[in-house]
Amino acid sequence: MKIKRDWIWGWTLIAPALALIFLFTHIPALMTLWGSLFSTPRGRKPSHFVGLANYERLIQDPTFWKVLGNNAIYALGTIPVSMALALAMALLVNRPFKGRALARMAYFTPTVLPLIAVANIWLFFYTPGFGLIDQVLGLFGAGQSNFLGNAGTALPAIMVVAIWKEAGFFMIFYLAALQAIPPQLAEAAKIEGAGAWTIFRRITLPLLMPTTLFVSINAVINAFRLVDHIFILTGGGPDNASSLLLYYIYETSFRFWDTAYGATLSVVLLALMCLLAIGQFFLFDRKVHYK
Amino acid sequence: MLANFLKGSAAAAALSLIAALPASAVDLQFYFPVAVGGGAAKTIEGLTETYMKDHPDVKIDPIYAGSYQDTITKVITAARGGNAPQIAVALSTDMFTLLDDDLILPFDDYAKGEEGKKWIEGFYPAFMENSQFDGKTYGIPFQRSTPVLYWNKDAFKEAGLDPETPPATWDEMVEMGKKLTKTDASGNTTQWGVRIPSSGFPYWLFQGLVIEAGGKLTNGEGTETYFDSPEVIEAAQYLVDLSTKDKVMEPGILDWGATPKDFFERRSAMVWTTTGNLTNMHDNAPFPFGVAMLPEKAQRGAPTGGGNFYLFKGSSDEQLEAAVKFIEWITAPEQSAIWTKATGYVAPRPATWDTETMKDYAKGFPQVLVARDQLQYAKAELSTHENQRVTQFLNDALAAAITGQKPVEEALKEAQAKADQVLAAYR
Amino acid sequence: MSAFDRYLWNGGAALLAALWIAPLLYAVWTAFHPSAYEAHFTLTAPLTLENFVKAWNAAPFARYFLNTFILVTGITAAQFVLCSLAAYGFARFSFPGRDLLFSLVLLQLLVMPDILIVENYKIIHAMNAVDTLQAIALPYIASGFGVFLIRQAFMTVPRELDDAARIEGSGPLAILWRVYVPLAKPTYLAYGLVSVSYHWNNFLWPLIVTNSVETRPVTVGLSVFATTDSGTEWAVINAATLMTSAPLLLAFLLFQRQFVQSFMRAGIK
Numbered sequence: 005m006k007i008k009r010d011w012i013w014g015w016t017l018i019a020p021a022l023a024l025i026f027l028f029t030h031i032p033a034l035m036t037l038w039g040s041l042f043s044t045p046r047g048r049k050p051s052h053f054v055g056l057a058n059y060e061r062l063i064q065d066p067t068f069w070k071v072l073g074n075n076a077i078y079a080l081g082t083i084p085v086s087m088a089l090a091l092a093m094a095l096l097v098n099r100p101f102k103g104r105a106l107a108r109m110a111y112f113t114p115t116v117l118p119l120i121a122v123a124n125i126w127l128f129f130y131t132p133g134f135g136l137i138d139q140v141l142g143l144f145g146a147g148q149s150n151f152l153g154n155a156g157t158a159l160p161a162i163m164v165v166a167i168w169k170e171a172g173f174f175m176i177f178y179l180a181a182l183q184a185i186p187p188q189l190a191e192a193a194k195i196e197g198a199g200a201w202t203i204f205r206r207i208t209l210p211l212l213m214p215t216t217l218f219v220s221i222n223a224v225i226n227a228f229r230l231v232d233h234i235f236i237l238t239g240g241g242p243d244n245a246s247s248l249l250l251y252y253i254y255e256t257s258f259r260f261w262d263t264a265y266g267a268t269l270s271v272v273l274l275a276l277m278c279l280l281a282i283g284q285f286f287l288f289d290r291k292v293h294y295k
Numbered sequence: 296m297l298a299n300f301l302k303g304s305a306a307a308a309a310l311s312l313i314a315a316l317p318a319s320a321v322d323l324q325f326y327f328p329v330a331v332g333g334g335a336a337k338t339i340e341g342l343t344e345t346y347m348k349d350h351p352d353v354k355i356d357p358i359y360a361g362s363y364q365d366t367i368t369k370v371i372t373a374a375r376g377g378n379a380p381q382i383a384v385a386l387s388t389d390m391f392t393l394l395d396d397d398l399i400l401p402f403d404d405y406a407k408g409e410e411g412k413k414w415i416e417g418f419y420p421a422f423m424e425n426s427q428f429d430g431k432t433y434g435i436p437f438q439r440s441t442p443v444l445y446w447n448k449d450a451f452k453e454a455g456l457d458p459e460t461p462p463a464t465w466d467e468m469v470e471m472g473k474k475l476t477k478t479d480a481s482g483n484t485t486q487w488g489v490r491i492p493s494s495g496f497p498y499w500l501f502q503g504l505v506i507e508a509g510g511k512l513t514n515g516e517g518t519e520t521y522f523d524s525p526e527v528i529e530a531a532q533y534l535v536d537l538s539t540k541d542k543v544m545e546p547g548i549l550d551w552g553a554t555p556k557d558f559f560e561r562r563s564a565m566v567w568t569t570t571g572n573l574t575n576m577h578d579n580a581p582f583p584f585g586v587a588m589l590p591e592k593a594q595r596g597a598p599t600g601g602g603n604f605y606l607f608k609g610s611s612d613e614q615l616e617a618a619v620k621f622i623e624w625i626t627a628p629e630q631s632a633i634w635t636k637a638t639g640y641v642a643p644r645p646a647t648w649d650t651e652t653m654k655d656y657a658k659g660f661p662q663v664l665v666a667r668d669q670l671q672y673a674k675a676e677l678s679t680h681e682n683q684r685v686t687q688f689l690n691d692a693l694a695a696a697i698t699g700q701k702p703v704e705e706a707l708k709e710a711q712a713k714a715d716q717v718l719a720a721y722r
Numbered sequence: 723m724s725a726f727d728r729y730l731w732n733g734g735a736a737l738l739a740a741l742w743i744a745p746l747l748y749a750v751w752t753a754f755h756p757s758a759y760e761a762h763f764t765l766t767a768p769l770t771l772e773n774f775v776k777a778w779n780a781a782p783f784a785r786y787f788l789n790t791f792i793l794v795t796g797i798t799a800a801q802f803v804l805c806s807l808a809a810y811g812f813a814r815f816s817f818p819g820r821d822l823l824f825s826l827v828l829l830q831l832l833v834m835p836d837i838l839i840v841e842n843y844k845i846i847h848a849m850n851a852v853d854t855l856q857a858i859a860l861p862y863i864a865s866g867f868g869v870f871l872i873r874q875a876f877m878t879v880p881r882e883l884d885d886a887a888r889i890e891g892s893g894p895l896a897i898l899w900r901v902y903v904p905l906a907k908p909t910y911l912a913y914g915l916v917s918v919s920y921h922w923n924n925f926l927w928p929l930i931v932t933n934s935v936e937t938r939p940v941t942v943g944l945s946v947f948a949t950t951d952s953g954t955e956w957a958v959i960n961a962a963t964l965m966t967s968a969p970l971l972l973a974f975l976l977f978q979r980q981f982v983q984s985f986m987r988a989g990i991k
Contacts, residue, residue, distance in 0.1 A: 115919050118967070125956075222916060243692075285828065
């Protein structure tokens with residue numbers, strides 16, 4: 005009898021959340037998969053079943069491969085750098101010094117300023133000639149730059165903005181976690197003759213593992229989700245040099261109105277995210293010791 | 296026969312009944328974008344207000360829908376959901392896209408009789424080129440523009456050029472550009488001769504070069520593009536050479552939004568940009584500036600640009616007739632003069648330029664006339680079926696050529712092949 | 723720590739702080755000066771409030787701000803409730819299908835609704851909810867990430883506390899409220915921050931699903947300035963940005979000590 009009651013409680017408790025998750029994740033995911041097997045309806049031409057034709061087109065679409073490669077670079081560049089910077093910032097302001105509150109606020113600004121608005125400010129920073137970066141470089145006698153306007157530098161320029169946004173945000177979590185580590189641990193280690201680096205590596209870092217998991221999930225999500233600034237800074241250009249998967253999906257579905265191909269691209273992103281979710285979970289499952 | 300008669304009289308009776316009831320106003324939804332700074336949205340809302348005051352039987356709800364891109368996205372998603380507005384302003388180039396989706400109606404069916412015909416014929420032909428298809432009018436020009444060349448008279452003087460004479464040909468633009476390009480002691484360029492912005496939608500200004508070279512980008516039916524024709528390649532080569540060979544233009548993609556500022560900061564002595572910038576230039580340029588037609592190669596030329604009124608399916612005839620009446624009113628000379636003055640858009644009807652408002656305006660600010668005079672050389676903006684995708688092929692090709700990723704010809708050939716693939720379905 | 727080390731550390735902190743606050747400083751500079759000084763940082767530049775007036779007149783920011791505020795608080799509150807219930811169910815009850823259902827929830831950990839904008843738009847449209855605040859919120863309020871985090875926190879709660887409460891005669895919901903929720907406070911704080919920041923910044927989905935002033939959040943309102951033909955007006959954009967971000971910035975300045983401390987006292991795991 006007790007068991008039956010547990011069943012009912014369990015199901016009832018999870019029902020509302022699960023219903024919504026199914027409605028806005030699993031069902032749309034399946035619909036996307038289904039939709040990717042049909043052609044895009046165009047006015048008087050209704051949509052019809054095309055099998056895997058959209059996927060064949062995907063494989064032959066050079067823009068898709070370019071965008072996918074860009075996204076890989078974007079993820080591999082922004083995730084570790086922003087996490088490392090976040091940790092560094094947290095360590096820096098986890099000691100008393102004059103101006104600590106100001107420094108914390110400085111690191112906090114990206115969390116408060118919406119990316120879409122900040123992108124305009126970065127646009128000015130990057131502007132050749134009279135932009136802030138060129139003005140500063142000019143003081144050192146350096147020439148002019150056009151970071152957003154060249155194929156080789158547009159993507160890195162976009163990544164810098166993302167790192168600025170992310171590191172400041174993640175810093176808060178690392179800072180809180182650092183404060184929760186009992187200082188006695190480090191003191192005990194010091195008595196035993198451990199250096200600062202050893203303490204950091206052997207004590208601090210392992211104790212930060214749960215926070216690192218938390219932060220890394222967010223970082224991975226954002227590496228595929230943060231495209232707002234691309235709208236303002238480059239529009240994905242030049243020649244798709246700074247376009248990312250989600251931005252390409254937006255373009256295909258809402259500018260080219262090619263909904264079927266948009267669905268096909270979404271399926272790729274979905275599959276990618278599922279793989280990452282599973283991979284990340286197993287990777288950290290071994291290292292993180294929740295009870 | 297009798298049945299028809301009965302139906303007709305019943306309808307007539309119903310109509311007169313409706314007319315007798317002042318409370319039953321016609322509701323209209325009107326989506327519009329704003330692409331220039333300042334109080335453009337306020338001006339439209341103000342004009343709508345005025346109209347409703349004079350026509351209490353019509354209720355218009357003007358919805359500011361963001362940029363052109365936001366507006367078309369909203370209109371198409373709403374229309375597909377069976378919730379189309381009656382009126383929307385969207386890019387003139389979206390006509391084929393809207394036709395393919397079977398969303399819009401021709402104006403000819405609602406602007407009837409001699410008067411209606413006269414109204415439609417009263418617009419500049421250059422603006423009507425991509426507003427009509429198959430003998431029918433699907434777009435009514437409203438916030439239309441065309442690119443012009445702005446030049447800094449002070450910079451011309453400093454370079455020993457006549458400050459009152461802008462370049463008239465491609466070669467002159469390069470020659471003058473060379474004189475206007477200044478480098479400092481450490482070899483950095485402090486002032487460039489010319490700037491043709493290339494971010495976002497490079498095809499537009501580029502189309503000016505194509506027309507000047509004597510070429511064209513499409514067949515006008517939306518089914519063929521000529522991206523790899525000799526004239527188009529010549530135009531693209533000229534554009535690329537400005538930075539690489541002649542060194543009169545800053546290399547790389549040049550941001551559209553930063554262009555006016557670049558001009559004000561004296562970093563470019565000549566800039567190509569839209570007439571929609573006139574008011575901004577007039578108010579903020581810290582030096583005397585001139586406005587000129589784009590320079591010629593084989594001929595003068597410029598694309599038109601900007602937005603048209605469209606009429607959407609899915610509403611009652613009564614609504615649609617009321618919608619057309621409103622559009623007739625807002626494009627009439629007096630209203631259109633107010634709009635042009637507030638925004639800098641080119642007044643789309645010759646009659647508007649004859650109003651007192653416009654005459655006074657042009658007297659104090661003669662540069663506005665340049666855009667009007669250029670219209671005789673202007674051609675329709677690039678527009679095809681699946682327009683945004685096909686245009687994007689050209690944009691990508693131009694960006695690749697400008698940034699040196701691909702040789703000009705190769706980039707354009709690829710774009711043409713991609714466009715052919717898409718457009719084959721419509722031939 | 724040696725004096726040299728200290729200088730090094732303080733120098734590093736200052737350098738990073740300068741880099742990180744630069745956009746904000748630039749926003750303040752341009753917002754309070756005429757647009758001619760957007761690229762000239764002369765100390766004698768005249769001050770003006772005209773940019774704020776222009777921005778205020780260009781768009782109904784008060785309304786946008788209210789929309790964002792309702793949206794962010796609404797979503798976060800709803801997430802707390804739904805995710806807590808589900809997390810509790812997964813953490814403390816055994817029932818058939820639990821592991822399967824939990825792995826389905828975990829799949830949503832990374833598959834955020836942003837990927838599914840096209841289909842989600844169709845669903846929202848079928849529900850006849852396009853252009854409402856609920857439409858912006860609905861896809862987000864049941865969050866796999868939330869369920870996962872809160873479940874982790876609940877699983878660290880000792881069973882004995884649970885049993886003790888049960889012996890006193892409390893029902894499951896009362897136990898959840900009196901035992902589990904208070905012990906998971908730091909998790910709520912961390913998750914709340916993620917959620918608030920996410921939705922304060924969210925742009926793409928609201929852009930697509932809203933049409934009118936009554937439903938648009940601040941981000942969509944701000945994007946309007948960026949898409950003009952007539953050139954970017956940094957002074958006005960930044961005035962608008964400051965107007966909409968000021969409340970949060972001020973709140974952080976005033977409460978930053980309490981905020982960071984409450985985080986720390988609890989210590990997030």
